[in-house]
Amino acid sequence: MSAVYDHCYKTVLRLTQEVGKLIRTRINEAKTVNTKDSEIDFVTETDKEVEKTLINGLSAEFPDHKFVGEESTSEGTSQKVVLTDSPTWVIDPVDGTLNFVHGYPHVCVSIALLVEKVPEIAIIYNPVVNQMFTARKGQGAFLNDQPIKASKTEDLSKALVCFEFGCSRNPEKMNFVKENVLKLFPQVHGLRSLGSAALDMAMVACGGADVYLEAGIHAWDIAAGDLIVREAGGVVMDPSGGPFDVLSRRVLCAGTKSLAEQMVKTVTQYHPPRDDAE
Ligand code: IPD
Ligand code: CA
Numbered sequence: 001m002s003a004v005y006d007h008c009y010k011t012v013l014r015l016t017q018e019v020g021k022l023i024r025t026r027i028n029e030a031k032t033v034n035t036k037d038s039e040i041d042f043v044t045e046t047d048k049e050v051e052k053t054l055i056n057g058l059s060a061e062f063p064d065h066k067f068v069g070e071e072s073t074s075e076g077t078s079q080k081v082v083l084t085d086s087p088t089w090v091i092d093p094v095d096g097t098l099n100f101v102h103g104y105p106h107v108c109v110s111i112a113l114l115v116e117k118v119p120e121i122a123i124i125y126n127p128v129v130n131q132m133f134t135a136r137k138g139q140g141a142f143l144n145d146q147p148i149k150a151s152k153t154e155d156l157s158k159a160l161v162c163f164e165f166g167c168s169r170n171p172e173k174m175n176f177v178k179e180n181v182l183k184l185f186p187q188v189h190g191l192r193s194l195g196s197a198a199l200d201m202a203m204v205a206c207g208g209a210d211v212y213l214e215a216g217i218h219a220w221d222i223a224a225g226d227l228i229v230r231e232a233g234g235v236v237m238d239p240s241g242g243p244f245d246v247l248s249r250r251v252l253c254a255g256t257k258s259l260a261e262q263m264v265k266t267v268t269q270y271h272p273p274r275d276d277a278e
Contacts, residue, residue, distance in 0.1 A: 008062065008113055009121050009136060012089075015057040016109055019050040020127030023094060027128055028103050036074050041167045042097045047071050050093035050109065058089055065089060065113075070220045081219055081247060081275040085116045090246075092220035095124075096196030098167060105129055110198035112223035117246075122224035122231075124202045133202045133228050141231035143206050150234030151207040151255035156262040161188045162200035162212035173216050176270035180213075183266055197251070201225025204253050205232035211254040211263055213239055215270040222251045229253045235260050240269060247275040 023046060031044040051071045058065060068081055069091040083090075089111060094100050096107040105128040113121040124133040133148075135141040141148050153159050161184055165177055185191055192209060194200050197217045203209040205228045223246050226236045236244045239252040241264040249272045254260035 005113075005120055005136065008087075011058065011061045012111055012113070012121065012123060013134075015054050016111065016123050016125050016132075018057075019053050019093070019109055020125055022046060022050060022053075023100070023107060023109070024127040027100055027105065027107065031101060033101055038167060038169045040098060040169070042101050043071060043074070044094070044097065044101065046100070047094045047097055051091060054089075054091055054093065054109075054111065062087065067091065068219060069093065070218065073218075073220075078278075080278060083114070083117060083219070083247060083276065087113060087115045089113055090220050090223035092198060095198040095221055096194070099195040104195065106194045106196050106199055108196055108198050108202070110220065110224045112227060114223065114246075119223060119227035122227035124198045124224050124228060126199060126202075131202070133205060135205075135228040135231035137227065137231075139231065141205050141228045143202075148206040148232050150205055150229060150232045151210045153210040154256050154258045156187055156211075156259060156266065157189075159188050159210035159259060160190050160192060160208075161263075162192050162194060162203060162209045164193050164195070164197060164200065164214045164217075166214065166216045168216055170216075170272075173270060173272065176215060176268055179268040183268065187266070197221035198225050201229050201251075201253055204234055204255065205229045207232075207255065211252070211259050213252045213263055213267060215239060215250045216272050217249055217251065219246045219275050222246065225253065226251075237264075239267060240264060249273075249275055
């Protein structure tokens with residue numbers, strides 16, 4: 001099996017570098033911007049082009065593989081995510097689209113290959129600052145080919161915490177954000193919001209941040225980060241402390257289990273409709 005996954009890994013790396021050039025070139029150019037679920041949930045022609053290039057390139061090599069892509073899902077008649085046991089590429093073509101629209105350089109391509117719903121390969125690539133995070137199941141996590149490790153911070157009062165505002169105007173979601181900012185801010189070293197869930201997870205994987213929590217994201221925002229954080233020695237779970245579920249739209253990851261558990265005890269919860277809900 002590993003020869004098959006070697007082929008998958010080489011192919012996806014080549015395609016990621018190809019689409020990375022497009023993102024790097026376009027980030028400071030004028031864009032055509034449309035909205036999706038809210039007035040600040042954006043999509044550009046680059047998001048669509050990157051997703052199409054990745055799906056076309058991967059299906060040319062692996063015709064029986066399936067895809068869950070952010071833009072194909074939002075263009076479909078149903079926005080329900082169907083995840084089977086077949087090899088499936090879960091793709092966010094531009095995570096941090098709002099950043100991309102503004103020319104703020106925290107943007108990335110996020111891709112995971114799931115087989116029987118288990119991640120085998122993960123890539124998070126920020127082409128603007130040239131940071132390529134990679135992981136394969138059981139083989140460790142890397143930043144630009146150098147091994148990375150999540151932090152050993154155990155105490156919330158010493159933690160740098162990533163927490164996103166998101167791009168929803170749903171009052172319940174906005175209240176979740178407000179309450180958690182008010183709870184966390186006085187208790188931690190600092191709060192950071194990178195504007196990309198995938199990059200938040202990459203920061204936890206390389207020890208730049210200690211913990212990240214969000215609810216309201218989608219499978220394509222977090223599928224790659226899940227493997228990269230765990231291969232870097234970190235933990236990934238549901239914000240309630242239960243097992244991580246890629247379709248739940250909820251994630252908590254940290255360098256250590258004890259830090260994650262302190263977050264569970266501290267934060268207000270929010271349960272958005274699942275990605276596989278009708
Ligand atoms: C968004 C980013 C953001 C997160 C939002 C996501 P997009 O993805 O990951 O950090 O807070 O929930 O939707 O729209 O830039 O691909
Ligand atoms: Ca995204």
